[in-house]
Amino acid sequence: xxxxxxxxxxxxxxxxxxxxxxxxxxxxxxxxxxxxxxxxxxxxxxxxxxxxxxxxxxxxxxxxxxxxxxxxxxxxxxxxxxxxxxxxxxxxxxxxxxxxxxxxxxxxxxxxxxxxxxxxxxxxxxxxxxxxxxxxxxxxxxxxxxxxxxxxxxxxxxxxxxxxxxxxxxxxxxxxxxxxxxxxxxxxxxxxxxxxxxxxxxxxxxxxxxxxxxxxxxxxxxxxxxxxxxxxxxxxxxxxxxxxxxxxxxxxxxxxxxxxxxxxxxxxxxxxxxxxxxxxxxxxxxxxxxxxxxxxxxxxxxxxxxxxxxxxxxxxxxxx
Amino acid sequence: xxxxxxxxxxxxxxxxxxxxxxxxxxxxxxxxxxxxxxxxxxxxxxxxxxxxxxxxxxxxxxxxxxxxxxxxxxxxxxxxxxxxxxxxxxxxxxxxxxxxxxxxxxxxxxxxxxxxxxxxxxxxxxxxxxxxxxxxxxxxxxxxxxxxxxxxxxxxxxxxxxxxxxxxxxxxxxxxxxxxxxxxxxxxxxxxxxxxxxxxxxxxxxxxxxxxxxxxxxxxxxxxxxxxxxxxxxxxxxxxxxxxxxxxxxxxxxxxxxxxxxxxxxxxxxxxxxxxxxxxxxxxxxxxxxxxxxxxxxxxxxxxxxxxxxxxxxxxxxxx
Numbered sequence: 001x002x003x004x005x006x007x008x009x010x011x012x013x014x015x016x017x018x019x020x021x022x023x024x025x026x027x028x029x030x031x032x033x034x035x036x037x038x039x040x041x042x043x044x045x046x047x048x049x050x051x052x053x054x055x056x057x058x059x060x061x062x063x064x065x066x067x068x069x070x071x072x073x074x075x076x077x078x079x080x081x082x083x084x085x086x087x088x089x090x091x092x093x094x095x096x097x098x099x100x101x102x103x104x105x106x107x108x109x110x111x112x113x114x115x116x117x118x119x120x121x122x123x124x125x126x127x128x129x130x131x132x133x134x135x136x137x138x139x140x141x142x143x144x145x146x147x148x149x150x151x152x153x154x155x156x157x158x159x160x161x162x163x164x165x166x167x168x169x170x171x172x173x174x175x176x177x178x179x180x181x182x183x184x185x186x187x188x189x190x191x192x193x194x195x196x197x198x199x200x201x202x203x204x205x206x207x208x209x210x211x212x213x214x215x216x217x218x219x220x221x222x223x224x225x226x227x228x229x230x231x232x233x234x235x236x237x238x239x240x241x242x243x244x245x246x247x248x249x250x251x252x253x254x255x256x257x258x259x260x261x262x263x264x265x266x267x268x269x270x271x272x273x274x275x276x277x278x279x280x281x282x283x284x285x286x287x288x289x290x291x292x293x294x295x296x297x298x299x300x301x302x303x304x305x306x307x308x309x310x311x312x313x314x315x316x317x318x319x320x
Numbered sequence: 321x322x323x324x325x326x327x328x329x330x331x332x333x334x335x336x337x338x339x340x341x342x343x344x345x346x347x348x349x350x351x352x353x354x355x356x357x358x359x360x361x362x363x364x365x366x367x368x369x370x371x372x373x374x375x376x377x378x379x380x381x382x383x384x385x386x387x388x389x390x391x392x393x394x395x396x397x398x399x400x401x402x403x404x405x406x407x408x409x410x411x412x413x414x415x416x417x418x419x420x421x422x423x424x425x426x427x428x429x430x431x432x433x434x435x436x437x438x439x440x441x442x443x444x445x446x447x448x449x450x451x452x453x454x455x456x457x458x459x460x461x462x463x464x465x466x467x468x469x470x471x472x473x474x475x476x477x478x479x480x481x482x483x484x485x486x487x488x489x490x491x492x493x494x495x496x497x498x499x500x501x502x503x504x505x506x507x508x509x510x511x512x513x514x515x516x517x518x519x520x521x522x523x524x525x526x527x528x529x530x531x532x533x534x535x536x537x538x539x540x541x542x543x544x545x546x547x548x549x550x551x552x553x554x555x556x557x558x559x560x561x562x563x564x565x566x567x568x569x570x571x572x573x574x575x576x577x578x579x580x581x582x583x584x585x586x587x588x589x590x591x592x593x594x595x596x597x598x599x600x601x602x603x604x605x606x607x608x609x610x611x612x613x614x615x616x617x618x619x620x621x622x623x624x625x626x627x628x629x630x631x632x633x634x635x636x637x638x639x640x
Contacts, residue, residue, distance in 0.1 A: 014323070028460070028467075029464055029466060029467045029468050032464065032467055075355060077497055083429055083433060086426075086429065087426040087429060105425060106406075106407040106470055107470060107471070109406065109407060109429055110407070110466050110467050110470065111467070112433075113403060113432075113459075113466075114460060114464060114467065116436055116459075117456060117459035117462075117463055118456075120440050120455075120458055121453065121456035121458035121460060123456070124452040124453040124455075124456050125453065127449050128449075129447050129448075129452075131447065132449075133441065133444040133445065135444075136438075136440035136441035137441055137629070139433075139437035140348070140434060140437035140438055140441060143430055143433045143434040143437055144348045144352065144434060145352060146430050147348075147349045147352055147427070147430050147434065148349050148435075150426055150430065151349065151427070184343075
């Protein structure tokens with residue numbers, strides 16, 4: 001587990017959240033207990049947990065309900081990963097074998113369903129009707145996004161469509177985390193909107209940076225081949241920008257529509273890297289972080305606020 | 321759609337529930353709209369919808385919240401069917417092709433997830449924290465039951481284990497439907513317990529009868545080969561009773577452990593049918609219905625109560 005200094009104010013609470021997540025399989029089938037242990041034991045940076053806890057801490061939300069909320073958010077995220085890995089046929093995640101690499105599709109589908117169920121139970125244990133509605137709505141948004149990506153593969157998309165896609169995929173859960181933390185803190189409507197915007201900007205930037213890393217990252221570190229999205233016919237921001245600036249280049253449309261092979265992909269990656277598209281994509285991420293920090297500035301100064309500021313900068317720094 | 325006379329007091333409300341379910345894909349991907357239309361258009365008897373509406377009507381629950389609750393219950397049921405059919409590889413349900421017979425596993429998993437999400441949203445729109453918690457807990461119970469059945473296949477089980485299994489599979493949602501209808505009616509604790517028991521007994525009887533029909537039903541009408549559970553190594557009540565009364569017969573253990581082939585299955589089905597095990601299983605269903613009617617008797621007389629009485633008798637009559 002990477003130790004991130006800005007997690008310090010909530011380190012113990014993160015452990016509470018993990019313990020709370022693990023307890024969700026108590027009194028259930030032994031295989032579910034083992035699966036949850038495996039999934040939660042694989043770690044991950046717990047960005048969403050830290051974000052929820054730090055935002056709630058800054059806003060002076062009730063600590064116990066906040067732990068429940070953070071566990072609900074991370075369980076929902078975990079459930080979507082289980083089904084995603086099954087759908088993509090991914091065999092490794094975070095350096096450990098995925099569930100679907102060892103289990104039948106049937107067992108993997110049901111384990112994902114079980115984790116969805118327990119995420120829903122945790123969300124209901126926060127005991128806020130509005131948060132429950134937001135939570136369910138967000139799950140629908142995430143799944144609708146995945147369906148769209150599945151059915152609209154090998155299709156060129158523009159920036160507006162890209163924004164919609166990464167909102168569904170990533171930013172919707174980030175904004176639900178921070179908005180819910182705001183709802184737990186009985187803020188006025190405007191402050192809740194600021195809390196939402198803070199999470200929204202972070203989530204959008206997080207996904208843009210992820211998409212940049214797919215072009216620039218060291219494949220051995222990322223654990224995926226370069227341009228893994230492109231290989232599956234999925235267009236992300238660096239390719240969209242490249243296409244906008246070089247509409248005459250038929251290489252990208254060829255790859256998208258026909259999957260024209262390894263050589264074409266490597267040539268295109270090289271072109272995209274040298275075209276300035278990465279830097280322009282990074283500027284978009286920067287804009288989302290600015291939006292986020294602007295919202296953050298409206299809240300009282302405290303240690304948690306400083307940590308959230310560092311978290312925002314950390315998200316950008318991953319791309320370098 | 322079979323017209324059941326005892327649905328009459330809630331016929332219009334059932335249509336409202338179906339319309340409410342259909343609207344859940346509004347503003348989502350065109351494929352989700354088509355999928356939901358296909359699933360809801362395939363009908364089914366809407367037993368759970370009628371049960372919820374009639375119970376709530378008898379208990380004078382708020383009609384609008386009741387429609388939302390009934391839609392949540394039926395959506396949850398629909399989502400579990402989508403994943404079940406995928407897992408079992410079933411190609412037909414209710415005389416129409418299943419989603420997984422036409423779509424990829426990926427699309428089917430995500431469509432099921434989407435319907436879960438919308439079921440959770442409907443449940444949250446009932447605006448009762450207790451019902452939300454009950455609903456999420458029930459989803460966990462159902463999925464845990466499916467996991468158990470998957471991992472514990474080809475294993476002999478006893479009556480107590482069978483009861484646990486059919487509770488998870490069927491009765492848990494029936495009792496959540498009637499208990500939630502009770503919770504919407506601000507009854508005292510004892511009356512809510514009676515409402516729960518009413519649904520519990522119905523659900524248990526419903527599944528026992530389903531399991532009897534797997535041995536006695538006309539395969540062309542049921543749409544499945546005789547003893548379809550046994551063929552998958554799943555033991556149900558008629559087989560459990562037969563085994564109890566004929567522990568010396570090695571035919572059943574052979575089929576369970578080794579899948580000894582079509583001839584052995586047909587011989588065993590014949591033996592079970594002629595052993596009195598069907599009649600004894602039917603007596604168990606009768607006991608559950610008695611429990612159910614006993615609870616029903618505690619409520620005020622009204623048209624809905626009469627319908628619920630007929631519904632209970634209808635569940636038993638399916639086995640003849």
